[in-house]
Amino acid sequence: MSRPQDTTLKSHSAIERQTVAGIAFSVLSTMLLTVMFFLPQLGNVPANPIQSAFLRYVGGSLVLGALAPLRILPEPVSSRKLSRAAIWLHLLRASVGMSTLMFTLFAASRVPIANVQAILCSHGALILLFAVAIDRESVSWHHIVTIALAVSGAILVADPVTSEANWYNLAGYGAAAVASACWATEVFLFRNAAKHQTTILTMLIVNLFGLLVLTVPGYYSWRAVSMADALTLTAMGPLAVSAQFAQLAALKRAPLTIVAPFRYANVLFAAALGIAFLNQIPDGQAITGFVLIIASAIYIYVRTIAHSKYTQSATPPLKER
Template sequence: AVLAVILFPRLRRLLVTPNLGLQLVRSLLLLVTTGLYFTGLKYVPIAEASAIMMLAPLVVTALSVPLLKERVGPRRWAGVVIGFAGAMIIIRPGGDAMQLAALLPLVAAATHGVYQVSTRFLSHSESVLTTLCYSALLGAMIMSTAVPFYWTPLPALGWGMLLCAGMFGTLGHFALIKAFTLAPAATVAPFTYTNLIWAAASGFLFFGEWPDVWTFVGAAVIVGSGIYIYHREKVVKRREP
């Protein structure tokens, strides 16, 4: 809603798109991903839920080859798999995270991967603001229908936190869409692994969920894989004529 007010003078022009169906599907994917992930947080600690979500880059890499016709070499595949191994170090199959509730962020990872691929596809013909507007407006319209049934009064602090969440979420969404316009999906996706670090920090600061040593080990592996994939992309581009 805030975004709509800011962009209102250009809103009509921004909503003109030759890919209306895909824009709506992509926006719904983001809404479903968000709903599944936040529902999962009721039952799974933030760091572990975020680790499960790290399946998304594998989905992106797998789909970017047949759908986006992007070339993914064996070294970048290896980087993605190593990053996923870092996520598994954090999850430790058989531990507390691998419960039925873990299926919620697991499905969210799959829908988020498809969402990222569709974002990359749209980046070839759509502006960043057009794609961002559709995501924000469709999400606001659908979620507004639940307000009369689930609304509870918020204190001033709650409104402030809600406003900050909206601002940072919009900024992050803009940055992600822009990234997909500048680089192949398989290159951008592994950097979402770094979300684990912020998730672990947030869990500790706001909920007292202190990550164990394996979370730090896994995070180191994940960040290392992202840096390696970025390096390989630079090498490949230098070799291109």
């Protein structure tokens, strides 16, 4: 017969493994999305945001259409048919997702990608507010400290005050702020839509809906691009789908209030991509911002594990028989 202490240790170990896995999937999802947003910057003749979004949904629909027969995400037994409310929730998520993509692409066409991703970091604070206000998830002052550190780091990286102030740049910063709000809403809607049903077929329907909505605007705003550039933009679709799979895996393993701060890693990934491909070298202030963002993620992880250990140790042991 196993001792109560052994059971407690095993329980804590399982919680820690689940938390680590959830964090890892959240970071993976963030990395894939950051790469997706970066792809339009690689084109010789940048496509407009609507055209880029259209090709993203083409790529997403193609990859999901190929995966649908494989049934990688099994359909829940208790919910074989989507309710009308769930369908509208998925379509609303798709609409917000399109807005996130187009505003982000517009912003990245006017200001450095790392600055855009730094502003997008504020979506983590909004996710936290949604989780508390709507889903009643518990939040401690440690979460507030985490958000404060990450947002401070993001402001240092973006540096909108000392950046060249003109309408061209200000429009980019404004679009990034709107994209951040849309992203937070999309993540929250995605999390709640997943409670109803999230299958390959559901995701395919969402992508086809996005494709349908953007067909006419994409046609009238189309710019001639090379085949290589078109394929690069179409590759945004598989990256977005992979990011959604990773986000689903993260939300199944850890609470939204835990995984959300780790989405601030998008600034680090964006900075690395900017250095490698666009020669956008961060200065000392930006590096300080990166350090704060990393510190915020480490802080909330350490506090989560410490709280888990305290909770397990505070549980009175069962009497051995």
